[in-house]
Amino acid sequence: MAVSAAAAVAIAGIAVVPSSASPTTAAKARAGVKVTKIAIALPAKPTDYGWNQQGLDAAKSVASSVGAKLTTISNIGYNNTQSILSQLAQSGAQFIIAHASGYDTAAKQVALRYRVPVMTYDVPNELVPGLVSTITTSAEQGGYLAGILAAKETKTGTVGIVISASDSNWFEMSGGFAAGVASVNKKIKVRFAEIGPASYDDSAGGKRVASTLISANADVIFGMGDDASFGYLQAVSTAKAGHKVWYIGDIGNMGPIDKQHVLLSSEIWSFTKVFKQAVTDIQNGTYGKHAYNLTLGNGGISMLKTQYISAPVWAQMQAAKAKIVSGAIKVPVALTLGAVKKLVAAA
Amino acid sequence: MTAVLAAASGLFTQSFVTALIAGGVLASIPLMFTAVGEAISERSGVLNIGLEGMMLVGAYTGFLGAYEAHSMWVGFLTGALGGGVAAALMVVLSVRMGLDQIVIGIAITLAGEGITSVLQQAQFGGAYPRLPAYPQVAIPGLDSIPILGKSLFDQPLVVYFGLGLVAAVAWMFSRTRWGLELRAAGEKPEALDAAGVSVLNTRSYATLATGALAGVGGAYLSVIAAGTFTPFMTQGQGYMAIVIAMLARGRPVWVAVASFVFGISLSLSTALQLTGINISADVINMLPFAAIMLALVIFARSAYLPPALAVPYVRGAR
Numbered sequence: 001m002a003v004s005a006a007a008a009v010a011i012a013g014i015a016v017v018p019s020s021a022s023p024t025t026a027a028k029a030r031a032g033v034k035v036t037k038i039a040i041a042l043p044a045k046p047t048d049y050g051w052n053q054q055g056l057d058a059a060k061s062v063a064s065s066v067g068a069k070l071t072t073i074s075n076i077g078y079n080n081t082q083s084i085l086s087q088l089a090q091s092g093a094q095f096i097i098a099h100a101s102g103y104d105t106a107a108k109q110v111a112l113r114y115r116v117p118v119m120t121y122d123v124p125n126e127l128v129p130g131l132v133s134t135i136t137t138s139a140e141q142g143g144y145l146a147g148i149l150a151a152k153e154t155k156t157g158t159v160g161i162v163i164s165a166s167d168s169n170w171f172e173m174s175g176g177f178a179a180g181v182a183s184v185n186k187k188i189k190v191r192f193a194e195i196g197p198a199s200y201d202d203s204a205g206g207k208r209v210a211s212t213l214i215s216a217n218a219d220v221i222f223g224m225g226d227d228a229s230f231g232y233l234q235a236v237s238t239a240k241a242g243h244k245v246w247y248i249g250d251i252g253n254m255g256p257i258d259k260q261h262v263l264l265s266s267e268i269w270s271f272t273k274v275f276k277q278a279v280t281d282i283q284n285g286t287y288g289k290h291a292y293n294l295t296l297g298n299g300g301i302s303m304l305k306t307q308y309i310s311a312p313v314w315a316q317m318q319a320a321k322a323k324i325v326s327g328a329i330k331v332p333v334a335l336t337l338g339a340v341k342k343l344v345a346a347a
Numbered sequence: 348m349t350a351v352l353a354a355a356s357g358l359f360t361q362s363f364v365t366a367l368i369a370g371g372v373l374a375s376i377p378l379m380f381t382a383v384g385e386a387i388s389e390r391s392g393v394l395n396i397g398l399e400g401m402m403l404v405g406a407y408t409g410f411l412g413a414y415e416a417h418s419m420w421v422g423f424l425t426g427a428l429g430g431g432v433a434a435a436l437m438v439v440l441s442v443r444m445g446l447d448q449i450v451i452g453i454a455i456t457l458a459g460e461g462i463t464s465v466l467q468q469a470q471f472g473g474a475y476p477r478l479p480a481y482p483q484v485a486i487p488g489l490d491s492i493p494i495l496g497k498s499l500f501d502q503p504l505v506v507y508f509g510l511g512l513v514a515a516v517a518w519m520f521s522r523t524r525w526g527l528e529l530r531a532a533g534e535k536p537e538a539l540d541a542a543g544v545s546v547l548n549t550r551s552y553a554t555l556a557t558g559a560l561a562g563v564g565g566a567y568l569s570v571i572a573a574g575t576f577t578p579f580m581t582q583g584q585g586y587m588a589i590v591i592a593m594l595a596r597g598r599p600v601w602v603a604v605a606s607f608v609f610g611i612s613l614s615l616s617t618a619l620q621l622t623g624i625n626i627s628a629d630v631i632n633m634l635p636f637a638a639i640m641l642a643l644v645i646f647a648r649s650a651y652l653p654p655a656l657a658v659p660y661v662r663g664a665r
Contacts, residue, residue, distance in 0.1 A: 045464075045578070047473030075464065166629075191358075193620045196632050201579040204377075204572040208370050212617050215366030216358055227577035230475055234574040238480035257475050337627070345623055 035279050038063050039093035041084055042074040043100040049252040050226055051269075055099040058271035066279050068094075082106040089114035095282055097275065108132050117282050119275075122168065124291040133287055135274055137294040139169045140176030141324050142267035142301040143222075144331045145317045146248050147180020149265055149303070150220040151188050152313045153246055158189040160218030161344070162209050162232060164199045164225025168335050173250060173267060175334025177222050178343040183320070183329075190347040191216050192340065195228055206231025214239045220264065224250045236262045246308070253304055266304040269294055297325040358621055361494055367614045368498035373572055375610025376506055377402070377564040378588050382602045383516055384560030385592035390520065391553035392533035392546075394657040396452025397437055399585025400459025401558045402565035405430035407463040409566025410478070410576035411470065419481045422570040423505060423563055430562020431555050433459060438551045445659035456585065464578035477575045503571055505563075510603065512560075517599040529553055533653030536660045546660045561585065587639070593652065594642055605642065612638040 038059060046056040056072060063070035071093060076084050081103050088096050089110050094117070098107035101121040111118040111131040120126065120134045127133055150159040161177055163170040178190050191213055195205040206228035210221055214235065223232035229249060236247040237260040247258075249266035274292040281287040294300025303317060323329040334340045381398055388395040395401075409426025413419050436455055441448045481503055489500040520526040531539035532549040540546050568584070569576045587609065595601035612635035619631050 045468060047468070047475075049473070049475075053473075191621050192623075193617050194632070196582075197629055199582060201577055202582045203575055203577040203580050204374075204568045205582065207573050208373055208614070209617050212363075212366055212370055212614070212621070215363050216621055217360075217363075227580070230477070230575050230577055231573050234477050237477065238574065240480075256473075257477070259477075341623065 033094075033283065035066060035094045035282055036068050037071070037091075037093050038068045038095045038097070038279070039071040039073070039088040039091070040097040040099055041076060041081070041088065041103065042072070043077060043102065044226065045075050046072070048226060048229075049249075049254045049257065050229060051251050052099070054252050054269055055097065055271055058275050059097055061272050062275040062279060065276065068279070078102045082110065085110040085118070086114070089116045095119070095279060104134075117278075117287050119278060127288050127291060129288040130285070131288050133278060133281075133289075133291060135271070135292045135294065137169055137172070137269065138296070138301065138331075138333075139172040139267070139269075139294075140179075140331045140333050141296045141321075142250075142269075142303060143173035143176025144180035144183070144324065144329070145296075145303050145320060146173075146222055146265065146267055147177040147182075148184055148317055148320055149180075149309065149313060150177070150222060150246075150248060151181045151184035152316065153264060154188060154220050155243060156217045156219045157187065158191060158217040159220040159222070160210070160213035160216070161190065161192045161222045162195070162206070162213060162225070163193075163223075164195045164202060164206060164228035166194065166197045166337060167224075170224040170250075171334045171336060171340050173224060174222075174340045175343045176331050178340070178347040179332050180320075182343075182347040186347065188347065189217075190344045191218055192344045194337070195225070199228060200226040202228050203231035203234070207235040210235035211239070214241050214245055218245075219243060220246045220248065222248045222250075229254065233258065233262070236260075249304075255304070255306070261308070263304075263306060264308050265306055268302045268304050270300055270302065273299055295325075296321050358618075363618075365494050365498045367618050368495065368611070369502075370617070371607065371611035371614035372499065372502065372506065373610070374613045375606040376509055377567045377572065378584055378591060378609060379509055379513065379603050379606035380564035380567060381561045381585060381588035382591040382595070382606055383513060383599050384557035384564070385588050386595065386597045386599055386602055387516065387529065387553050387560070388557035389592055389656055390533050390597050390653060391529050391550045392536060392653055392655040392658065392660070393437070393442060393550050393554050393557075394448050394452070394589075395434075395437060395554065395557050395561075396449050396589065397433065397455030397459070397585075398452075398557070398561045398588050399581055399583065400452075400456035401430040401433040401561035402568070402581045402585045402588075403456075403459040403463045403579070404433045405562025405565030406569040406580060407466060407565075407576055409562065410569035413478055413566075413570045414476055419478075419503070419505070419570050423566050426562040426566025426570070427559040428562065430558040430560070430565060432558070433562070434554050434558020437558070438554050441659070442547055442550045442554055445661060448657045448659075460579060463576075467576055467578055475575060475577070478570060480574070481571065505567065505571070513599045513603045520597075520599070530653070532660075533655050536655050537662075540660075540662060546662075550660070561588070564588070590639060594639065597653075605639070608638055608642065609635050 040059040042052045044052045046052045097119045104120040107118040123134045161174045210232045236245050239245045246264035247262045251269045405426040408429030409422040412425025413422025440446045441451045484504045486500040490496040536546040591605045616631045616634045
């Protein structure tokens with residue numbers, strides 16, 4: 001109750017923890033202090049086989065490995081973020097993971113007000129020493145490998161991409177996918193469709209659009225999109241195309257619910273290493289001085305190996321991975337829909 | 348431009364166009380059920396802003412019924428029951444107690460979103476079970492028409508029931524005593540009352556019917572359109588149904604037409620993207636909504652709303 005009351009005061013705009021200490025001073029003060037309480041705020045349920053589940057699993061793993069207590073608040077949406085993050089700060093959390101780019105602004109404000117280190121997403125130019133760092137993702141790298149896989153597995157010569165929203169990470173993955181397909185065979189057609197600008201939860205729309213892609217002859221579907229992903233999986237599972245249709249997912253592993261054996265692979269994002277590094281940085285007083293990035297090289301991004309991927313194809317993907325890590329292959333980064341379309345058209 | 352045309356020519360095969368139209372039908376049916384329900388409610392004088400919540404409840408209970416009983420018909424029945432139960436709140440609070448219909452409608456939507464999300468988590472956790480593809484029924488003769496046959500006349504049986512429902516409601520409005528009473532409840536409730544017919548009962552039945560139809564619309568989304576239930580899956584379709592009911596001036600046949608226009612526009616927006624045409628995706632995605640707005644601009648001047656819409660009825664009140 002005390003926590004709620006304090007948060008209410010904070011919401012009212014009263015700084016309950018005034019501090020004249022600079023961020024750098026705050027970082028120095030925390031250096032050497034062991035992090036014993038971590039908190040994570042998730043926009044949706046942590047059972048989505050995607051963003052939320054991967055975030056929570058990583059936070060649990062890191063909390064366990066460093067001996068910290070983990071507080072989880074899930075399914076909070078985007079309407080009351082500042083209040084919830086304030087409550088987490090007031091509850092004594094020494095590191096708050098605000099697990100959505102939509103929380104960035106509120107998270108930074110809470111970090112500055114309560115002097116608690118927070119993790120944000122995709123804002124590398126918003127760092128505050130000791131208080132605010134961010135995670136970016138080289139999502140295009142995994143997309144490139146998914147493109148190689150799709151190009152190798154397609155029998156119709158057409159593959160599809162479906163995204164549920166105008167999300168920069170999905171643009172990156174889509175662009176990488178198109179480039180990966182082109183690296184194998186430029187004659188393969190890549191079809192691209194978006195359900196809507198923010199149709200993250202539109203599972204019915206996901207099924208409709210994925211079914212349209214399948215009717216356009218695509219036999220490998222690369223799908224990105226929170227709960228809409230369940231619609232993609234359903235469309236592929238129930239497709240009556242007269243031939244096998246495969247699904248490549250993103251962020252998490254939908255294998256446990258793939259009863260029809262259509263999940264070919266998934267671009268997996270793992271936050272475990274960066275969360276652990278963040279805790280180390282907080283304890284060393286170096287937090288907020290640099291951003292973190294998920295890449296193929298640091299294991300933040302990987303491709304799910306299923307039994308349906310043949311050894312030669314997997315070997316080819318691994319070879320491409322090695323070249324990406326070494327810099328021999330430069331995967332194009334598409335940050336806008338226009339850039340994705342150019343790569344798709346060029347594929 | 349040449350490249351786009353080349354891509355489009357390869358894309359628009361017979362099977363693709365068939366799938367596009369079928370996709371449009373798929374997207375329009377939930378709207379049609381729900382908007383027909385809203386038309387009934389509005390005719391009786393009840394503005395049902397809670398359709399979104401009723402759809403969600405129907406989507407959840409419909410999915411649960413279909414999943415547990417392995418029958419889509421049980422799913423539609425439980426969906427109707429779920430939507431009806433949600434509508435019962437509207438009946439008690441707004442029709443009977445006279446509380447503000449808009450406030451109660453919003454409350455029902457918010458409650459529907461929260462309750463179904465919690466129930467889904469409690470019931471299934473992270474399992475996200477999915478339903479099989481249910482059989483479709485082809486209409487002999489019509490289903491062999493090129494392109495249109497397979498897209499329009501080879502549908503799940505419930506689609507034909509939906510079209511039959513539209514005709515039945517249109518007939519009920521214009522040719523039956525109950526239809527007359529319903530319209531009187533929305534236009535001159537005091538006259539209906541003077542004639543010895545209970546305004547509150549008439550509005551209550553209409554609201555329950557609305558809830559049941561919104562529940563069927565929601566069940567169609569989860570059982571047929573998606574094959575699974577995910578929280579918040581209605582994505583504002585309840586609100587769109589309200590717009591369609593108003594646009595159609597409460598006439599069921601126009602409700603069906605407007606729903607179909609919306610569904611086809613939605614499907615076309617996907618097709619335009621697949622051609623690789625160089626138009627902003629935001630513009631393409633606006634197409635279905637622009638189609639509805641355009642229709643509103645054309646028809647809005649003659650849009651008819653019952654004079655007693657959203658006005659609680661209190662006998663003797665002026």
